[in-house]
Amino acid sequence: MRAVRYLLAGGALCIGMTAAAQSNTSNNSGTRFRWKDASGASVFSDSLTPDALKAGYDIVNGQGLVIRHVDRQLNADERAAARKVAEQKAAEERAREQRQRDDAQTLNAYPDEASFVAAKTAEVDNFEQAARTTRLNLQGQEKALADLLNRAGDLERSKQPVPPYLNDRIAKQRDTVSGLRATLQRQQAAKDEAKAGMDAQLKHYREIRSAAESAGGR
Incomplete structure (x- = not known):
């Protein structure tokens, strides 16, 4: 009888726990x-x-x-589109932050407009100096090529064969002249681009300088 009472008590306890759990679930599912x-x-x-x-x-x-x-x-296409938009926004945010860092560095490097203009003018002058050096070198190499061609021409006019070494030198000299011409073209383009961009850069510098001064005055 005592064992039966224990079993009945245990069953009642389990039933009570189950009812309590159901009651909690009901309360939590409001x-x-x-x-x-x-x-x-x-x-x-x-x-x-x-x-x-x-x-x-x-x-x-x-x-x-x-x-x-x-x-x-979202379906697969919508998820891909959303991911693309998120990546684009992230890239735009990174670019914006990079512009802010670049502007801050510019203001630190050039505390006033005069120093900024002087630096940009020096950049153009550097391009011009490099182009001038290349131009002088090109003139010397063109003259050397002309001399080699004249030698070959003299041999041909005298009905003599042009030696292989001379043909090799002429080919190498032509490559040298062609490379210098390409270099000079790039240097001149860089100088023209730097010169043309000075106005836009100066305008941007004035804008960020004005914004910085306004922020400092608040």
């Missing part, structure tokens, strides 16, 4: 889910369905107030 079906009508449920996940849903409390909204699930 929130419900609400979403709109294909016709636009609101649907309420104690559990989520695939339609709710596709449509997006609200979590509402026992008083019908929205606690949180959950957007609908």
